[in-house]
Structure formats: C-alpha cells, structure tokens
Amino acid sequence: MVSALGMTAVLGGCGLTGDSGEVTLKLVAADYGDSKANSSQDYWDDLAKAYEAKHPDVHVDVTVYSWNDVDRKVREMVEAEEAPDMAQIGAYADYADQGLLYQAGELLSIPVQANYVSQLAGAGQVDGAQYGLPFAASTRVLFYNKTLFDKAGLTPPKSWDDLAEAAQELEAEGVKYPYALPLGPEEAPAETMQWMLSGGGGYTDDVGTYSVDSPQNVTTFTWLKEELVEKGLTGPVAPGQLDRAAAFAAFANGDVGMLNGHPTLMKMASDKGVKYGMVTTPGIDGASKNTLGVTDWMTAFKENGHQEEIGDFLDFVYNDENVLDFSRRYNLLPVTTSASQAMSTAEEDKDLRPFLNELVLSELYPVGKTSWASVSADVKKRIGQAVAPGGSTEEVLDRIQTTAMRAGSAE
CATH class of the missing domain: 3.40.190.10 (Periplasmic binding protein-like II)
Known part of the structure; x- marks a missing residue:
C-alpha cells in the first residue's frame, strides 16, 4: 500500500516572464481519501494556504488525482515538457535516471534531510544519491x-x-x-x-x-x-x-x-x-523476521528551475505538525524520525503502533532500480x-x- 499536486505555472518570477518576483509552484499529488469528503485536495489546499501566508511571493497550485491516474498524468506532463515542480507519486527512478530530478541535498535543509527514517531514505536513492523523498509509509x-x-x-x-x-x-x-x-x-x-x-x-x-x-x-x-x-x-x-x-x-x-x-x-x-x-505476519518457523514496507514519493523536477522555492516549501511540508496531520488523516506512518517518535508515544495513535513497530524491520520494493x-x-x-x-x-x-x-x- 499517494498524492499529486499540479505543475508550476510560472507567474512572472525568477526572471522568466516579468519582474514581479512572484513564483507559482505546481504540485501534483495522489489522493489518499476514499471519498470527496476526505480528499487529499483539502489537506494540500490548507497546507498551501498556510505556507503562502508566510511567503506572499510564492503561490502553490495543487492538483490531486486518484491513484489510478496520478502516475500516468505526471508521465504525460513530463513527456509534453510541462513537468510540475513537484509530484507526489508512486515511483521516481525513471525520472532520476533521465536526469530530470533535483537531489534531496539540492533542496532540503540538512536537519530535514537527516530526519527521514533511514530505510525509507535509503530506498529513495539511485547510485548513492537520494532523488525520491519519502512521503507516506505503511507496513503489513x-x-x-x-x-x-x-x-x-x-x-x-x-x-x-x-x-x-x-x-x-x-x-x-x-x-x-x-x-x-x-x-x-x-x-x-x-x-x-x-x-x-x-x-x-x-x-x-x-x-x-x-x-x-x-x-x-x-x-x-x-x-x-x-x-x-x-x-x-x-x-x-x-x-x-x-x-x-x-x-x-x-x-x-x-x-x-x-x-x-x-x-x-x-x-x-x-x-x-x-x-x-x-x-x-507468520513465517516459515515462527513470526516473520521481516515485513513489507511501502512508501510513496515526493519528487522535484528541474524543468522550471524553482530550486530554492521548492526546497523551502518542502522543508515546510516535512515539519512534524504537517507530517503527523497527514499520517493521522489517512492512517499512514510518518516518514520522519521525529514524527515517528511522537506517534509512538501519543495515545491517539495507539492503533497504529503495531505498524510503526514493524517499520524498523521492513524491507521495501527495489524502487531504486529503473527495471522495477x-x-x-x-x-x-x-x-x-x-x-x-x-x-x-x-x-x-x-x-x-x-x-x-x-x-x-x-x-
């Protein structure tokens, strides 16, 4: 067992179409909700509004698609040379292999990058460089x-x-x-x-x-x-x-x-x-020593050149308050160490603890392989x-x- 927020519509920033200094980041995300009432669109709209209130020169335009459509939609956008600034999707390795993505170290502050759960961060790497930013996780x-x-x-x-x-x-x-x-x-x-x-x-x-x-x-x-x-x-x-x-x-x-x-x-x-x-999960001779871990990915495309703005927004996305809010809304596991520690002791999260405990034993798909x-x-x-x-x-x-x-x- 993601989200997609549309593309970056450039509104005259960064010397591209004007001198207003304003930048619009486009984010495409997958929908984790099971009805319109709990669509991920609401989460992202609230998050974008909170970020824009502190950064009036940056607008975040979010488009959310169902999991059935989001990876295809992003692929079509990339093929049309209209890549979003960010895409929260199911895979990243093909885009990284084509040189289309920023590395985590080019975007995130050191504390944010170092805060990812280690197994998840490792699974986001191609040839030792991290291109896939874990966004949501689950175990079985x-x-x-x-x-x-x-x-x-x-x-x-x-x-x-x-x-x-x-x-x-x-x-x-x-x-x-x-x-x-x-x-x-x-x-x-x-x-x-x-x-x-x-x-x-x-x-x-x-x-x-x-x-x-x-x-x-x-x-x-x-x-x-x-x-x-x-x-x-x-x-x-x-x-x-x-x-x-x-x-x-x-x-x-x-x-x-x-x-x-x-x-x-x-x-x-x-x-x-x-x-x-x-x-x-039962194993061949007793409880299984390993379990499946699954994570979805945030990716950042180079095409529109908004490296600094993307990095600052993603630092905001990955603060504990926002990570925990998303995880609790959709019964998912946090992808950061600090949010995981908070969840492990919070009474409201006790039902998720069996999954949280399995995360440290989990193995992920070989998503760093373009062949996967x-x-x-x-x-x-x-x-x-x-x-x-x-x-x-x-x-x-x-x-x-x-x-x-x-x-x-x-x-």
Missing part, C-alpha cells in the same frame, strides 16, 4: 477476525503451519475466505513480497541482484499452492483474480478469517463492526499462476526472473 501485519477465531476456538497463528491449521478450522466452520490471498493485478507485488519475506526470500538478494526464482521463493509459493490453494482454503475467487480492495471489502463484511493488511483496513473493519486482531516497473508489471500478470492448480510454480517464478534480468541488464 496479519489481520484476523476475532469473532470467527473465537467461534472456532483458535488463537492467532505464529507460523505457516499455524496459519494452515487455522484456515482448515475456519473452512470447517463455513468461513467464505479462511485466508484471503489477493494475488490479482491491483496489488500482487505487495502480497507476493510479504510472503517471500516470510519465507526468508525476497525480490532481490543481499547484494541487490534479482532473485525471484530463489529456492526460498520456490518453497514459499509451492507451500501456498499445496497447503492453502489446492485445499480450498483461500476462498471462492482464484488468488490470481482476487484484488486487494475486494479482499479488504470481504474482511470488512465478516467473510474473511485472515489476511495481510495495512492500516487502512482498521477503519474499514471498524466501520462495519468487525472485531479484529493484528499480529506479526517492468518486474512489478510482470508480477501482476503472472504470479497468480504460481499457485494455480495444475500450474508450475517454478516455471512461473523463472519467467518473472527472466523479465527481471532482461530489464535489469539495461540499467
């Missing part, structure tokens, strides 16, 4: 339906074997989705990586080389196929056809015993009256076949690995 834990577990006399699972046994008991009780396994196109890379990590694998090895077809990953997906899918414990929809949104909705309707989830699911379940618990977009797309296309009855797990992982190596060779 295992959610379980307390009512269904109590009815079946179950305790939360700690290992894969525990999870399989619980799924069997839930299936015997008539639960529709004993374990929901969303490997459909919407968010297949996340569920895939969560399971890879729980089996001691991942998309890459310790030196950053793609290892999709590693023995650990083959073992993980073979287990999923044989112990859950083929035994009918993943519900009526084939995992390769089940999207994350549908799985979350089914959990909120009381039809799912267990699934991996991020903080958004808490509110969805509570709003529907579902009593849930959360535990560390191709690999992610191939995972979305193929990974469901790795657990499909009658298919070859090893062959599917081999094909994704081939895609990864071909895409990676061009980097």
Whole structure:
C-alpha cells in the first residue's frame, strides 16, 4: 500500500516572464481519501494556504488525482515538457535516471534531510544519491477476525503451519475466505513480497541482484499452492483474480478469517463492526523476521528551475505538525524520525503502533532500480499462476526472473 499536486505555472518570477518576483509552484499529488469528503485536495489546499501566508511571493497550485491516474498524468506532463515542480507519486527512478530530478541535498535543509527514517531514505536513492523523498509509509501485519477465531476456538497463528491449521478450522466452520490471498493485478507485488519475506526470500538478494526464482521463493509459493490453494482454503475467487480492495471489502463484511493488511483496513473493519486482531505476519518457523514496507514519493523536477522555492516549501511540508496531520488523516506512518517518535508515544495513535513497530524491520520494493516497473508489471500478470492448480510454480517464478534480468541488464 499517494498524492499529486499540479505543475508550476510560472507567474512572472525568477526572471522568466516579468519582474514581479512572484513564483507559482505546481504540485501534483495522489489522493489518499476514499471519498470527496476526505480528499487529499483539502489537506494540500490548507497546507498551501498556510505556507503562502508566510511567503506572499510564492503561490502553490495543487492538483490531486486518484491513484489510478496520478502516475500516468505526471508521465504525460513530463513527456509534453510541462513537468510540475513537484509530484507526489508512486515511483521516481525513471525520472532520476533521465536526469530530470533535483537531489534531496539540492533542496532540503540538512536537519530535514537527516530526519527521514533511514530505510525509507535509503530506498529513495539511485547510485548513492537520494532523488525520491519519502512521503507516506505503511507496513503489513496479519489481520484476523476475532469473532470467527473465537467461534472456532483458535488463537492467532505464529507460523505457516499455524496459519494452515487455522484456515482448515475456519473452512470447517463455513468461513467464505479462511485466508484471503489477493494475488490479482491491483496489488500482487505487495502480497507476493510479504510472503517471500516470510519465507526468508525476497525480490532481490543481499547484494541487490534479482532473485525471484530463489529456492526460498520456490518453497514459499509451492507451500501456498499445496497447503492453502489446492485445499480450498483461500476462498471462492482464484488468488490470481482476487484484488486487494475486494479482499479488504470481504474482511470488512465478516467473510474473511485472515489476511495481510495495512492500516487502512482498521477503519474499514471498524466501520462495519468487525472485531479484529493484528499480529506479526507468520513465517516459515515462527513470526516473520521481516515485513513489507511501502512508501510513496515526493519528487522535484528541474524543468522550471524553482530550486530554492521548492526546497523551502518542502522543508515546510516535512515539519512534524504537517507530517503527523497527514499520517493521522489517512492512517499512514510518518516518514520522519521525529514524527515517528511522537506517534509512538501519543495515545491517539495507539492503533497504529503495531505498524510503526514493524517499520524498523521492513524491507521495501527495489524502487531504486529503473527495471522495477517492468518486474512489478510482470508480477501482476503472472504470479497468480504460481499457485494455480495444475500450474508450475517454478516455471512461473523463472519467467518473472527472466523479465527481471532482461530489464535489469539495461540499467
């Protein structure tokens, strides 16, 4: 489990079209809200107004798009040579590789740059230089339906074997989705990586080389196929056809015993009256030692030349008050160390602490690789076949690995 604020309309500043000294920064952001009432547009409009009150010569023009559209919109703007000053989007490496982005050190004050959570800052780097500025983060834990577990006399699972046994008991009780396994196109890379990590694998090895077809990953997906899918414990929809949104909705309707989830699911379940618990994702021999971390990115484009103004605005964006406000509005994790520390002790944030605790153990997608977009797309296309009855797990992982190596060779 971002935001987009439009482009920089230059209103006669910086010697471009006049002498007024005024600059308009265009920011394109992704929408984290699930309705018009909590759209991210409101957050950014309030933030821009507060900044402009202290900086009357700088205007911030914000455009927010849905997550389905924002990356495409920014790409089209860049291709038309109308890049925004800033874009809060899902990926940055392609733009960095093309030399289109400012580095963090060219924009931010030293205290702000040094305040990012270390794993997130590291994931924003290409060849040792940081181009992706973490904006919002989340991790994954295992959610379980307390009512269904109590009815079946179950305790939360700690290992894969525990999870399989619980799924069997839930299936015997008539639960529709004993374990929901969303490997459909919407968010297949996340569920895939969560399971890879729980089996001691991942998309890459310790030196950053793609290892999709590693023995650990083959073992993980073979287990999923044989112990859950083929035994009918993943519900009526084939995992390769089940999207994350549908799985979350089914959990909120009381039809799912267990699934991996991020903080958004808490509110969805509570709003529907579902009593849930959360535990560390089960691993092959006990609780998983690693979990998936996901972050969205703020990027700053060079095209309009507003380096100083962008940097000053982003310093404002990343102060604790604003970081915490955004995180609390959308049940996301802060990307700065100081805001994380504040959240870890605040009573109002106690529901987010399980996710906050997982952040220090998290591993992120290999987003610093320009090849990741191709690999992610191939995972979305193929990974469901790795657990499909009658298919070859090893062959599917081999094909994704081939895609990864071909895409990676061009980097």
